[in-house]
Amino acid sequence: MARVGKVDAETAVTIDDDLAAQFRKMGASVEAAPDETTSEAIEIMASNRDSMLGFLAVETQWRVAATTGGMIWLGLDYNAVDVVMRRQTLPDAIFADLATMEASALSILNGGE
Template sequence: MKDQFADLGVEVAADETDTSETITIMQCNWPAFLVFLACATQWRVVTNTAGLIFLGLDYPGCQIVLQHHAAAPHVFGDLQAMEEAALEILNEAD
């Protein structure tokens, strides 16, 4: 992507983030993982003087994603478990 920006005459600083770490997702969790990723734009967020506060996922929006993926009913519970874990990380104070 850096080359594509260079072709446009734009210089982009390289991200020094180590991306070599990999994770393994069990096959039985794969549908829930895909739904969680697809719901990335469904977070309800408020802002105040301290910054952003993530409230949780917008369930009506997530329902559309679940239907689109033809997800089994238990995937919603898996999604809620991932949401709960993500909220702890997203709302950590610096």
């Protein structure tokens, strides 16, 4: 799953059908809208902008364990998350939102719903 959107305050983050479905599984109400460059896009409420940008900024900071049964997603590497948050100058309050999104994502990534 690749991120399609840009980390740009002036541009809506664009997602594909798979990512939109994952948001719906996490309880987020998203509505894909046609875009000039892609077939679908969603809008993030302004109050959730920093949280979403933070989550996208740490998307490569997942801890994963390889087992004979497959991959197990353990969670975000909080040391790396802290570095990213400081570099992106994100408010400390965003961390709680990241933890909430992490918990929902772990359920989906590990095969739950």
